[in-house]
Amino acid sequence: MAAASSAVTEKRKKNPLSDGQGTLAALLISPTMAVILFVVGIPILMSLRESVFRKDTAIDPNTGLIPEGETFVGLGNFTAIFTNPQLVPGVWGTQDRLVNAFWNTTFFTVVCVIAETILGVAMALIMAKAFKGKGLVRAAILVPWAIPTIVSARMWGLIFDGEGVMNRIVGQQILWLADGPQSQWAIIISDVWKTAPFIGLLTLAGLQTIPGEVYEAAKVDGANAWQQFTRITLPMVKPALVVAVLFRTLDTMRMFDLPMGMIGQGKYSVETISMFAYIENNALRYGAAAAYSLLLFLYIVFIAFLFVKFLGADVVGDDELKAIAEQRKRQKAAAKAAGTTPALAKSTVTSGSSSS
Amino acid sequence: MSTATTTEQAHVSAAELAKLNKPTRDGKYWAGLIGTIAGMSFIVIYCILPFYWMIVSALRQPTDGRSTDFLPNPPSLANFGAVFDPRNQFGIALVNSLVVSLTTTLLTLVFGILAAYALARLRFWAKGLVLSIIIACSMFPGITLLIPLFKLFTGNYPSFPLNWMNTYQALIIPTLSFGLPLCVWNLTAFFRQLPVELEHAAMVDGCTPGQAFVKVILPLAAPGVFTTAIITFIAVWNDYMIALQFGTSPEMYTAIVAVSKFTGQYGFDTPWGTIMAAGVLITVPLLVGVLIFQRRIVAGLTAGGVK
Numbered sequence: 001m002a003a004a005s006s007a008v009t010e011k012r013k014k015n016p017l018s019d020g021q022g023t024l025a026a027l028l029i030s031p032t033m034a035v036i037l038f039v040v041g042i043p044i045l046m047s048l049r050e051s052v053f054r055k056d057t058a059i060d061p062n063t064g065l066i067p068e069g070e071t072f073v074g075l076g077n078f079t080a081i082f083t084n085p086q087l088v089p090g091v092w093g094t095q096d097r098l099v100n101a102f103w104n105t106t107f108f109t110v111v112c113v114i115a116e117t118i119l120g121v122a123m124a125l126i127m128a129k130a131f132k133g134k135g136l137v138r139a140a141i142l143v144p145w146a147i148p149t150i151v152s153a154r155m156w157g158l159i160f161d162g163e164g165v166m167n168r169i170v171g172q173q174i175l176w177l178a179d180g181p182q183s184q185w186a187i188i189i190s191d192v193w194k195t196a197p198f199i200g201l202l203t204l205a206g207l208q209t210i211p212g213e214v215y216e217a218a219k220v221d222g223a224n225a226w227q228q229f230t231r232i233t234l235p236m237v238k239p240a241l242v243v244a245v246l247f248r249t250l251d252t253m254r255m256f257d258l259p260m261g262m263i264g265q266g267k268y269s270v271e272t273i274s275m276f277a278y279i280e281n282n283a284l285r286y287g288a289a290a291a292y293s294l295l296l297f298l299y300i301v302f303i304a305f306l307f308v309k310f311l312g313a314d315v316v317g318d319d320e321l322k323a324i325a326e327q328r329k330r331q332k333a334a335a336k337a338a339g340t341t342p343a344l345a346k347s348t349v350t351s352g353s354s355s356s
Numbered sequence: 357m358s359t360a361t362t363t364e365q366a367h368v369s370a371a372e373l374a375k376l377n378k379p380t381r382d383g384k385y386w387a388g389l390i391g392t393i394a395g396m397s398f399i400v401i402y403c404i405l406p407f408y409w410m411i412v413s414a415l416r417q418p419t420d421g422r423s424t425d426f427l428p429n430p431p432s433l434a435n436f437g438a439v440f441d442p443r444n445q446f447g448i449a450l451v452n453s454l455v456v457s458l459t460t461t462l463l464t465l466v467f468g469i470l471a472a473y474a475l476a477r478l479r480f481w482a483k484g485l486v487l488s489i490i491i492a493c494s495m496f497p498g499i500t501l502l503i504p505l506f507k508l509f510t511g512n513y514p515s516f517p518l519n520w521m522n523t524y525q526a527l528i529i530p531t532l533s534f535g536l537p538l539c540v541w542n543l544t545a546f547f548r549q550l551p552v553e554l555e556h557a558a559m560v561d562g563c564t565p566g567q568a569f570v571k572v573i574l575p576l577a578a579p580g581v582f583t584t585a586i587i588t589f590i591a592v593w594n595d596y597m598i599a600l601q602f603g604t605s606p607e608m609y610t611a612i613v614a615v616s617k618f619t620g621q622y623g624f625d626t627p628w629g630t631i632m633a634a635g636v637l638i639t640v641p642l643l644v645g646v647l648i649f650q651r652r653i654v655a656g657l658t659a660g661g662v663k
Contacts, residue, residue: 021478021479021480021565022478022479022480022481024474024478024565024566025474025478025479025480025483026480028470028471028473028474028478029470029471029474029475029482029486031467031470031471032467032468032470032471032490032536032540033471033486033489035467035532035536036489036490036493036533036536036537038529039501039529039530039532039533039536040493040496040501040533043500043501043504043505043533044500044501046504046507046508047500047501047503047504049504050503050504050507122395123395123399126392126395126396126398126399127396127399129388129392129395130392130396133396135650136396136400137396137399137400138650138654139647139650140399140400140403140404141399141403142643142646142647142650142653142654143403143404143407143643144403144406144407145646146590146639146642146643146646147407147635147639147642147643148593148594148596148612148615148638148639148642149594149596150594150596150612150613150615150616151410151612151615151635151638151639152406153616154615154616154631154632154635155406155407155409155410155632155635156406158409158410158413158422158628158631158632159406159409161422161628163422163424164422164424165409165424168424193402193406197399197402197403198657200399201654201657201658202657202658205654205658247495250495253497254497254498254499256498256499256596256597257596257597260596260616261596261616273499274497274498274499274597277499277503278499278502278597278601281499281502281503281506281601286503286504286506286507289503290500290503290504293497293499293500293502293503294500296497296499296500297496297497297500300495300496300497304495315491316484316487316488316491318475318483318484318487320479320483321483321484321487324484
């Protein structure tokens with residue numbers, strides 16, 4: 001801290017190892033950032049631009065043709081959800097198609113993520129106990145992960161077919177792939193099958209970092225198995241688990257492949273926001289499609305923000321950045337006590353914490 | 357006298373030790389063991405059973421359709437032959453998938469290694485920003501990018517009059533949007549795990565940071581780079597949305613899109629046998645690769661996902 005402020009007043013001696021890293025870093029980072037700018041940054045801006053325009057569909061009274069142009073409509077594409085709703089019958093009642101897609105997306109996300117987390121943690125606990133056959137279980141667990149979602153969708157499509165094996169097992173004639181609540185459950189079952197093992201894998205990695213002594217100490221203190229699980233295991237795997245769950249949540253929110261490959265388009269009970277935006281886009285209604293996709297984007301940002309804010313998901317996970325944040329906090333507190341404006345730290349170069 | 361006592365003491369304590377070392381096999385122990393075995397069998401069956409159903413359905417005769425027998429009777433490879441029926445153009449689709457996946461993987465590796473090294477090792481003011489941008493990209497809904505790119509590649513912008521639909525570049529460039537963040541993220545995690553002292557030692561010996569990277573870190577990181585390549589390759593290979601949007605003519609389908617659009621050779625019904633056979637053909641090479649390198653891939657997934 002002292003060195004950081006003195007660097008401004010005195011000329012610091014040049015350090016050949018740490019100085020000039022900024023230039024090298026800029027050189028190394030810039031190709032990646034350029035690619036990201038072109039394939040992500042610019043398309044987002046273009047998407048923003050599209051979302052406030054609408055393709056002309058009215059016939060020009062002078063020529064009798066549909067003009068090939070677009071009109072600026074401001075937030076018209078967004079407000080059309082309320083002013084000009086496209087009512088569809090879904091599981092949640094008859095409502096606007098986007099609102100229906102929104103509830104489907106939310107429902108899938110909540111149910112899938114909760115089921116995957118519980119199953120995944122249970123799998124991780126079992127695997128952590130295993131002493132023999134660990135390799136076999138790990139190999140098995142990678143199978144659902146490696147199967148492409150579309151192949152999995154078609155595979156479950158066959159299983160859930162009206163004359164398929166699922167109906168033979170449950171002994172009923174359920175039309176899983178029709179349009180209705182049962183098709184939502186077909187989607188949920190196949191999504192949980194594919195991704196619960198993945199959460200299990202990530203949780204297992206977190207479990208294995210807990211030292212055995214902690215459990216021994218708890219046993220000596222008389223903790224039972226349930227207390228050990230809630231007081232030791234859960235808090236200690238929480239950082240790993242929260243990040244895994246965050247990634248799964250965001251992944252489920254943009255679900256597209258599974259309903260598309262298994263049930264197909266135009267089935268309102270399983271239509272997600274991604275699917276609806278895709279369908280609008282292919283109908284060449286770029287404005288509406290861009291608006292819906294941006295709403296999905298904002299929804300995802302909001303959920304990610306909640307995870308970081310309230311569950312403390314440390315997604316970046318860089319030690320140096322953590323050190324800088326802590327140092328800034330200390331500096332702010334010190335400046336507040338002294339009544340001056342804080343000089344915020346920009347790096348840990350002078351505080352000596354090396355990245356590891 | 358004294359020797360006798362010590363032997364006796366040693367003897368007694370050894371017996372006690374042996375008794376103590378022997379695990380107590382009471383009811384609780386057996387219950388735990390049986391529970392663990394049952395749990396593990398559950399996991400294995402849970403993961404394998406649907407996949408088993410796909411293989412079994414692929415091995416039936418094409419006329420068996422949606423048969424629910426648990427074994428193919430009689431087994432037949434006709435479905436696999438039907439996959440390569442010229443009308444399906446599945447061979448072309450496989451080639452397309454390979455071209456797209458390999459090109460994307462190579463491109464992301466070249467860019468990713470450079471960026472990941474800087475993110476893992478160097479100190480610069482924008483690091484937090486760059487890391488946040490990269491992680492934000494991997495959380496991004498792909499559909500938001502797809503819409504303007506679709507309008508762009510169909511030549512609907514006056515400033516870009518080319519029609520790039522059904523070209524390899526239209527399949528590869530959008531794929532970079534999720535392939536590159538994934539690759540950079542995994543590689544950064546791998547580079548962080550390598551001890552920084554190795555580079556310091558190299559620099560003490562007179563290497564510049566760049567030389568230390570090329571001569572010391574890169575060879576050591578080769579397994580990590582390789583794992584990242586596999587993970588990126590699988591992610592790109594499995595992509596559906598981009599391939600579906602930009603490859604609309606059957607000659608430009610990737611294998612994944614081809615499987616989703618199969619009409620097949622037999623009957624008017626959905627040719628389930630052919631679809632399952634194609635699914636097996638797409639999945640098995642991935643599975644073989646994943647199982648061979650499973651240790652590394654698990655390490656890579658956990659390093660990239662949890663840090």
